[in-house]
Amino acid sequence: MAGIDIHHPHSMPIAKAREAVEDVARKLADRFDFEYGWEGDDMHFKRAGVDGNIAVTPEQLHVTAKLGFLLSALQGTVEQEIRKVLDEKFS
Template sequence: MSTIDIRHAHSLPLAQARKAVEGVATKLGDKFGMDYRWEGDVLHFVRSGVDGHIALTPQQVQVTAKLGFLLSAMKGPIESEIRRVLDERF
């Protein structure tokens, strides 16, 4: 099992950052069948082979995910795509 842990600084108001994360989660949910739920300022997501969360603070977004065996082989491309989306949205 591999773990992804990415921290990305942002300067958005927390409500706007939350909307950005919600937009990404909605797209991922539609595209990959991912379920998600908010607990405070933390969005938890899960689907077969992935379990993680996105935590928001006033100055940072932190994405943490545990990848199952099959997705572990794709860790590099998955991390690259997460970083690209964070750069684009924040």
């Protein structure tokens, strides 16, 4: 099973960072039909072929995801898209 592990620094207050992550998750959930929920400052998301987590800390976001067989072939593309969204929202 392929995986994604991204550390992305940010300088937002943690509440603002959570709001930005929530905004992105809401849009992506509508587009890609996945479920997500918060547990403290960790957002868990899941859909067929993807199981992941975004940990929001005062200094960084830590995105991890396990990709199923079909999406593992697209790991580079998926990781690039995640980095692009993080750069847009948190840079």
